[in-house]
Amino acid sequence: MNAAAMVGRVRPRRPVLLVLSAVLTGAVTLAVVAMHGRDAQLSEAQQVQQIASGLHCPVCKDLSVADSPAPLAQQMRDEIARKVRAGESADQIRADFVAAYGDSVLMTPPRRGFSATAYFLPTIVMVMGLAIAVMLVRRWVRGAAPGPDDDEPSPLSASQRRAVQKAVARLREEEPA
Amino acid sequence: MGQLGTYALLLGLALAGYGAVAAAFGARTARPALVDSARRSAFGLFATVAVVNGAMLVALLRNDFALRYVAENSSRQTPAFFRVLSLWAADDGSLLLWNLILAGYIAAVALRFRRDRPGTFPYALSVLFVVQAFYLILVNGPARPFATLPNPPADGTGPAPLLQNHPLMAVHPPFLYLGFIGFTVPFAFGIAALLAGHGTDAWVSIIRRWTLVVWCFLTIGLLLGALWSYSVLGWGGYWAWDPVENVALLPWLLSTAFLHSVMLQERRGMARLWNIGLVIGAFSLTTFGTFLTRGSVLSSVHAFTQTAVGPAYLAFLAVVMLVGFGLLVWRLPALRGPARLDSAISREAMFVGNNMLLLAATAIILVGTVFPLVVEAVSGEQITVGGPYFKGAVTPVFLLLLLLAGTAPLLPWRAANRARALGRLRVPVVAAALVMVATALAGVRQVTAVAGFGLATLVLVANGQEIVHGLAVGRRGGRGGVVRTLLRGRRRYAGFVVHIGLAMVAAGITASSSLGRQVDVTLKTGQSTVFAGHILRYEGLRTDEQPQRIVLSARVKVDNVGGGDAGMLDPRMNLYPAASTPIGSPSIRRGAIWDLYASLTSLQEDGDSATFRFYRNPGVNWLWFGGFVMALGGVAAAWPVRRRRDDQPPPAAARTRAAVEVGAV
């Protein structure tokens, strides 16, 4: 008897517990990593990397100052490092570059004024999408009123019923149900 | 050549116009002969457009600089291979390729339906010809590739340096076009079905396979684009959230949603409206994508230089959306179908979730891409919406999609026995939890990365488990049982394979986004540095003079820290006469787990000193491999099956078919 057949024969014993504990383990792991990440102290190089990846390389299309191989981006990274060593905060450094280049030097929209709506958008879309999906599934499970062209299947004869049963049995073999 | 091309284009336009009118008129007045003549003209159209493309190819190869396009995009020094590729290097030339592929699709439709004609065929054919006519008007009017110069120069300026740097230029645009343009076919049939006002179920069975094939092309096209970005552009990444990249992804997302929700219509007769809406949306997005790429509205790596065709594309987009969605709303009462689910824990319900998530991702990416335009229109400010925004906004959506891809295949249709479903979830969920703990212990700091690895494992194990289980059942059926099971459940197993490919892609993206390292270092000749377990020594600069460019290679010797030769890296700078700054080419040592990637950022003191960027990129090859597996799965699902009367029909449609067959008995 091969392994796959054995797995198929063994009755699932309390799968709820196993699945639940696995899910819980995963959730706890994520929580721990999240909290650990928040406390982490960044080295100077990491700080420069973080600030640089939030700035748009002015002579490139799409690339951040961190990613860009352009010489000007390299010099911007040096300048950021100098400012970090001088004790400027990340917000101050970003503000310095915005003063020279304008808001478009930030890789993400500024969080004030009309541009800030960009940050609400994903949450609103997800919440709305979730609400609509849940609403639809619930409505459909309860059984919506049939549409104008919903036709009742005509009653089957005995031989037709047998043929249907045979076809369904074949499918049952392969499907998880 | 110019004359031949111009006249052939006019002929093509005439044929397309005839086809559109004849097909529509033939449908209206019930004259099958007229429809058939329109069908046959599709072949004539394809031949004509092929001649046009051939004319341009010959002009490029023969250095016919009297043609403005050849003078601007080719030169005597350009190697013959890249001269051929110059056909799609610039806007007006690539429109010729676009027309060719579109004509090819129309000819394929004409061929496919030469005998059995669904009711939607005539109007669909007409719509296809109308779209073709639009693109032919563009090449005859605003964008004229065969325009001649009064004083032909002795030599051309050559294609843009970036476009003649790498052979990938040969395949990325064609596959992308095959994907993009292919959405015209489902759209045409969708419009035809709406015009007819009924028979949308037959429409689905025609369209599903076409959309699947187009989806495969688009998957490969996107993959090749990412591969290009990685191997050619030299910044160590593969996706920059460039506006043109984003709009190419959107139809892919919508068509993925369609390929799932179409099963709702096949099995339960539900979501008819929704499916047609998705198809119209996908085509609208490809038209919008064309507009964005060629209308030079947003700054992009891909943007063709400013052309006069922007308003034309915008007008066409408006017509497409008005006609498509207008018709959809018009037919609203007729399309409303029965909607019933047996349980919230079923594959059908998961498909609703899948569609919602894919639509959400599409909306977020679309709005994010055009947001700079909106802000500038509203307040006049100029802002950038770049990678960090999209990554933050879209990652949760994709993680949830992975969750669905790992659980939905384990759920049956209609209703799940809760204990049974949980039983099937055991192994995948435990595997996922173990991987998450392992990655957290290994020191991965980002929550999204740990979640990404865990969910990728879930998808991989869950879908793998289903394949193994199915094959085990098939094994019990005696000799050849496995093969029969695979063939009968082709669509199901192909779906599992696509999900497994997706898991690999997800793992690759997670690994490269969170575990990558890079270092900037300046080395004098003979100096070495240690990075990622290797000793990298700069050996010197080598100059290679080629007809079309000068190549400066910085040779770097790679040795393992523990001893042992690991080869050479030679990142290059290419100096083209047309470019004021050099174009860099990276050097990559690809490995199963990670790539060692080198980029030459600058040279000092005539090459005695060079500044490099070295990257350690994990998981990138899982991306390419996983994407290939996804496309393979798609091809397997779309492969036509020889329908034998006495043998069992494919189970995908078996439930509905069982009733039909039984009725015929």
Add this chain to the structure above:
Amino acid sequence: MRNILRRRTVLLGSVVAVVTAIVVLLSTGLGRDPSSTASPLIGRAAPDFTLPRLDGPALTLSTLRGQVVVINFWASWCTECHTEQAALAQTWKKFRDSGVVVVGVNFQDTTRDARDYVRTAGVSYPVVEDTNSRTALAYGLRGVPETFIVDQAGRIVDRIIGPVDATRLSDTISSLLAAGPR
């Protein structure tokens, strides 16, 4: 039945409205040049700098307060910079005795190449080197050539991207001189 028809008309109307809105939005994008960006520096104080001359002592911008200063960022490898050299030389000749200074700032270049260029082109106004591009970054430079016109009080009044036009330079300088030191 009437309800369905009314709902249909409303929906149709909203489709038309949405499509129109989208088209209007996208057409605003048609007119603009996607690569041009406005500068936030105009009207603000010009960032001060102290940079070494190609041959000679360092030059500090604030010492030039009271004069109109034309700051021109350039590089020897930049072909467009060659084309504007004539306009700059002309402006320098015309205004150098009227309280106007032209300062060339060399960007991402080598000292040797910069000196060669200055010698061949016969540049007579002061030229300084911005080796680590700190000044270029402070001025929001996106490429060369770029020229800034600073008034007598040290405020930036104009920024020209690309090769300068002698007439535009001369007009702006003349109006600044006429307004007098503020």
